[in-house]
Amino acid sequence: xxxxxxxxxxxxxxxxxxxxxxxxxxxxxxxxxxxxxxxxxxxxxxxxxxxxxxxxxxxxxxxxxxxxxxxxxxxxxxxxxxxxxxxxxxxxxxxxxxxxxxxxxxxxxxxxxxxxxxxxxxxxxxxxxxxxxxxxxxxxxxxxxxxxxxxxxxxxxxxxxxxxxxxxxxxxxxxxxxxxxxxxxxxxxxxxxxxxxxxxxxxxxxxxxxxxxxxxxxxxxxxxxxxxxxxxxxxxxxxxxxxxxxxxxxxxxxxxxxxxxxxxxxxxxxxxxxxxxxxxxxxxxxxxxxxx
Ligand code: ADP
Ligand code: MG
Numbered sequence: 402x403x404x405x406x407x408x409x410x411x412x413x414x415x416x417x418x419x420x421x422x423x424x425x426x427x428x429x430x431x432x433x434x435x436x437x438x439x440x441x442x443x444x445x446x447x448x449x450x451x452x453x454x455x456x457x458x459x460x461x462x463x464x465x466x467x468x469x470x471x472x473x474x475x476x477x478x479x480x481x482x483x484x485x486x487x488x489x490x491x492x493x494x495x496x497x498x499x500x501x502x503x504x505x506x507x508x509x510x511x512x513x514x515x516x517x518x519x520x521x522x523x524x525x526x527x528x529x530x531x532x533x534x535x536x537x538x539x540x541x542x543x544x545x546x547x548x549x550x551x552x553x554x555x556x557x558x559x560x561x562x563x564x565x566x567x568x569x570x571x572x573x574x575x576x577x578x579x580x581x582x583x584x585x586x587x588x589x590x591x592x593x594x595x596x597x598x599x600x601x602x603x604x605x606x607x608x609x610x611x612x613x614x615x616x617x618x619x620x621x622x623x624x625x626x627x628x629x630x631x632x633x634x635x636x637x638x639x640x641x642x643x644x645x646x647x648x649x650x651x652x653x654x655x656x657x658x659x660x661x662x663x664x665x666x667x668x669x670x671x672x673x674x675x676x677x678x679x680x681x682x683x684x685x686x687x688x689x690x691x692x693x
Contacts, residue, residue, distance in 0.1 A: 402428055402585050403448070403555065408457030410443055410609075418443040419454065420609040430581035432596030432603035432617075433589040434682060440609040441589040442482050445559045448587070449479045461555055461585075473555070478548030480541075482559040482589075487535065492543055493519065493528040496550070503550045518546040522576060538569025545576060556586045562595050574599055597678040605682060607689040617678050624684055625676035629667050632656045648683040662687065 403426040410419040418440045435441050446452050448459060450470035459466035466473045488495065493515060500511045519525045522542040527535075532543060541561050548556055558577065562570045578599045580586060590596060596603050597617055605613040613620065628648070633641055635657050641647055645661040652658075660674055661667060662684050674680060 402426060402462060403587075404458075404460045405448075406458045408444070408447065408454045408459060410440075410447060410452070410454045418609050419447070422457070422606075422609070422611055424604055424611060424614065426585060426587065427602065428583070428585055429602070430578060430600045431585065431587045432600030433587060433606055434591070434593065434596050434603060435589070435606035436591055436686065439606045441606055442559055443609075444606065445479075445481075445557050445587070445589055448555075449477060449557055450474060475551075476554045478550070478553035478556040480544040480548045480556075480558040480561055482563075484540070484544045487532045487540060489531045489533045491529050492524055492532055492535070492546075495532055496543075496546060499547050500550050505551070514550060518549055521549070522546045523572070536569070537564050538566070538573060541565065541569070541573050542576065545573075545580075549580070554584050556580065556584055558586065559589045560591070561588065562590060562592060570595075593679045593682050605685045607686055608693055610689070612689045613681070613685045617681075620681045621676055621678055624681045626673070627662055627664055628660055628674040628676050628680045628684065629663055629671040630658060630660050630674040631669075631671045632658050646687065648680065648687045 405422055405424045408419055408422040409417070411417050422444060433441055433444065447454050448466065450466060450473050453467060461473060464472045496515045496518060497511050500514050505511045505514055519528050522545055524539065524542055524546065527539065532540070535543065544561070545558070548558070562573060565573060574595065577586060577588065588595065588600065600617065602616055603614070604611050638650065638657065638659070641659055645667060646663065647659050648662050649660045650657055660680055660683070661671065
């Protein structure tokens with residue numbers, strides 16, 4: 402559905418935020434996972450036609466996104482990383498205003514749209530409340546409601562779960578999963594569980610490059626036999642880092658547990674790790690750092 406070929410972006414100060422990004426993104430939820438500074442927001446803004454890449458091409462269905470930004474915008478819903486619009490007017494009035502801006506001219510059409518969106522994101526009961534008084538989770542659900550105005554076929558949400566508590570996050574992700582069944586939804590995040598829980602396909606972005614692409618369960622399978630784990634004393638960590646390819650350290654019940662990457666059994670009390678998406682992610686970041 403969405404095809405990116407060789408997309409690069411260099412900012413005026415010389416920062417190469419995207420380096421030859423090529424991705425083929427099908428219908429459904431797509432996870433774009435990467436640390437701060439990876440280039441996620443740059444990529445999202447570029448797909449959303451808010452900035453033109455230095456090089457490369459982007460197609461969505463039969464739309465040439467760079468040549469025909471207006472056509473893309475007609476079918477785009479976008480929730481930026483810093484939405485930042487929380488005025489002292491009600492959710493209902495704000496959504497009505499945004500629907501008018503998106504070109505829904507008839508007041509009764511707008512009323513129907515606003516009512517169904519508020520119900521869909523579970524904000525109907527608080528529709529008269531000022532946005533300024535909304536919690537983080539309510540704001541993000543409002544952000545999705547505005548992104549859904551006009552039935553977009555491409556929805557981009559940039560780090561939507563940052564700052565949400567677990568219950569709010571869960572509710573928000575369930576909402577996205579429902580939407581994601583019929584359209585393309587790109588979810589950027591630095592939180593591995595966001596992707597593990599609901600994206601059938603994903604990419605890892607780091608240093609402006611696609612480091613890895615595929616289905617989470619396939620990626621986990623291909624990493625599984627290469628990850629080894631054992632608990633260690635905190636004081637031994639430096640020694641372990643020197644002798645092994647340590648991809649992560651986790652505290653579990655007050656103990657330090659290291660995960661290392663090795664093609665064969667490293668001995669020294671290590672056991673084969675079960676292998677999860679966090680191992681895949683940390684192993685990918687570790688090799689990206691080595692290559693840099
Ligand atoms: P992410 O969303 O993954 O954290 P960004 O796309 O925001 O990554 O940033 C990627 C890189 O581009 C970073 O090094 C960041 O400092 C830089 N960057 C982002 N926006 C600008 C800008 N407007 N001008 C210059 N550099 C920028
Ligand atoms: Mg960002």
